[in-house]
Amino acid sequence: MILDFFQHPVEWASLNISPIALSVGPLDLRWYSLAYIAGIVFAWWALARMIRRRSAPPMTSQNLDELISWATLGVIAGGRLGYVLFYNPRQYLADPLEILKLWDGGMSFHGGALGVMLAIFLYCRKHGLDAWRVLDYAAVVQPMGQLLGRLANFINGELPGKPTDGSWGIIFEPGGLPAHPSTLYAAASEGLFLLLLMSALFWFTRARLRPGLLAGIWVGSYGLLRLWLETFRAPDPQLTDFAERTGLHMGQWLCLPMIAAGLWLIWRARRRAALVA
Incomplete structure (x- = not known):
């Protein structure tokens, strides 16, 4: 089946992938929910290992346990509100109660990222921790959540790409044209590539000793990758006119301040003296 992607377009329906990962009585656990859960568990495990294995960590194990709860609330609230504000404000202004229906889908990466950052800053301010160093550690594990998501x-079958004549295209709708599997491109680049890059920088260089440097590299790199990946992705239906008028997708516009913030963080971290390990 995997080789079919490289030989001729594949109909998405023929893959027979159920969105339900597990059913227990009336309860259905969807793959998307499972991705969130697995991403959070991985983040806790990986951060705990990073704290134990490296000297002068920015937080204790107790801080980590508490911070994971704060970050979970931040990613859910931020992701949902980001989608409402950036991608579909008219629908939710017409019926604000729809905002609470998380099970109907609709999450924004950019909103989730802002939510997690805000949660980290608030938690660190409350407990007297260096938020920039905590963000550096968080930046190393975030790509796994992106990969799973x-x-x-x-x-x-969400977020279909633009039509393609390549043999690796996916036919998402019966009778439709083959389209780029843009979510697989994103999983490989925003997820796997950034996970390997950030892990290598943390474990094999002294980048972690310059507060804000790893966070800046992740923010800027994600912004650049997403800016490029959106060229393969079809705009959200309700934002097609917006993309045509402005020349960029909403996701691309949101990446521009990310790139600028990443460059600023890298510049700021390079100007400051490195910590002594």
Whole structure:
């Protein structure tokens, strides 16, 4: 089946992938929900390992346990509100109660990222921690959540790409044209590539000793990758006119301040003296 992607376009329906990962009585656990859960568990495990294995960590194990709860609330609230504000404000202004229906889908990466950053800053301010160093650690583990989330998007048949004449295209709708599997591109780049890059920088260089440097590299790199990946992705239906008028997708516009912030963080971290390990 995997080789079919490289030989001729594949109909997404023929893959027979159910969006339901597990059913227990009336309860259905969807792959997208499972991706969130697995991403959070991985982040806790990886951060705990990073704290134990490296000297002068920015937080204790107790801080980590508490911070994971704060970050979870931040990603859910931020992701949902970001989608409402950036991608579909008219629908939710007409019926604000729809905002609470998380099970109907609709999450924004940029909103989720802002939510997590705000949660980290608030927690660090409350407990007297260096927020920039905590963000550096968080930046190393975030790509795993992105990898799992994009794979879940593909399983759900969401976020189809633009039409392509390449043999690796996916036919998402019966009778439709082959389209780029943009979520798989994102899983490989925003997810796997950034996970390997950030992990290598943390474990094999002294980048972690310059507060804000790893966070800046992640923010800027994600912004650049997403800016490029959006060229393969079809705009959200309700924002097609917006993309045509402005020349960029909403996701691309939101990446421009990310790139600028990443460059600023890198510049700021390079000007400051490195910590002594």
